[in-house]
Amino acid sequence: MKPILEVNGLTKQLGNFQLKDVSFSLTEGCITGFIGVNGAGKTTTIKLLLGLIQKDAGEIHFFGENVQSKEREFKSRLGIVLDEGYFYEGLTLLEMKNIVAAAYSHWDNSLFNRNIERFGLSLNQKIETLSKGMRMKYAIALAISHHADLLIMDEPASGLDPQVRMELRDILLEYVADGKSVFLSSHITSDLDKVADTIILIDNGQIVFSEEKDILLDQHGLVKGDTKELNDQTRNLFLTLQETEYGFSGLTKDKASVRQQMNNTLIERPSIEDIMLSYIGR
């Protein structure tokens, strides 16, 4: 598995907000979750990737080639789903598709029709009549019908009910089964990170970590036990710690030391959300 997209030293000043030296790479065949709170820099990063805003500094390579020199080719190999679908509300799905399809040289109409059918959409429906979930599925159908190698999605899960989010997860897993890749941004509360292979956390315009999801889950431990076990030394083992009169619960990155220095503690595997929350707000 090779890197499909490499970002190096991406920097951008936007009013008071600064994206600082953002570097990461996406692995082929993987779903990468790009997570962080609102205002952390997720959408700015995606807009810079897509060239929707100009970067102050940094380089982006797609399959080893600088995207600036091959912008047209780069964009034809991308599928894009942005937060608010930029659709003309009064058009039918078919009319809107004809506008989008014209922009892609590798548009595959039979693939599009299969996707529309699979997602339970109807082409002569008007866009304004679509529910939020159907709108998302329509946006995906438009984004994956030209054999794109990389699907970039900005907050695809926001505002969707659990059932549609689950369908979305299955759609993404099916998409990457052919070796294609997905880069999706999400709020920390989204359950889409469950399907991610790699997690990149951004906070305050900077990358906090970029790591395989299962390694994150293995490295960290959710520790529960009696507050008597907490002292100046053992407290330092935790990234975050909550105490009640019944006991404590805390997140550690050093399970071995917890086991050595503390008795009768329960160590569980944390959720990605537990881990994220412990790195933000520190």
Add this chain to the structure above:
Amino acid sequence: MKIIISNTSDPPIYQQIKNQIKDAIIHGELKEGEMLPSIRALANDLRVSVLTTRRVYDELESEGFITTKAGKGSFVAKENFELLLESKRHMVEVKLTEAWETARSLGISKDELYAMMDLLFEEGEE
């Protein structure tokens, strides 16, 4: 084949998966030459990262349990299978020797030791 990932036990996720696939091969649940699911299919079913299942297959391959043919998939290995059983057999012999030594030092007789083993078999069959 059954694979269960525990959230409370300590071995890393990839280790848990690898050990259970190994067991399935050793116990013949997965037969020689049988095709394994693709790394993506296995990752999706187990809800783990595809990078984890790839690590599992890479290690199983380097230990001789499976072979991977580019473009075709991964299969339970044939060549080292006898060797594998032999090494498992050897492990049992080592543990039995240990048990026998301990029994001897405690003065436990041959009959008593046999009786213990019979009991284990009976319990195992229940």
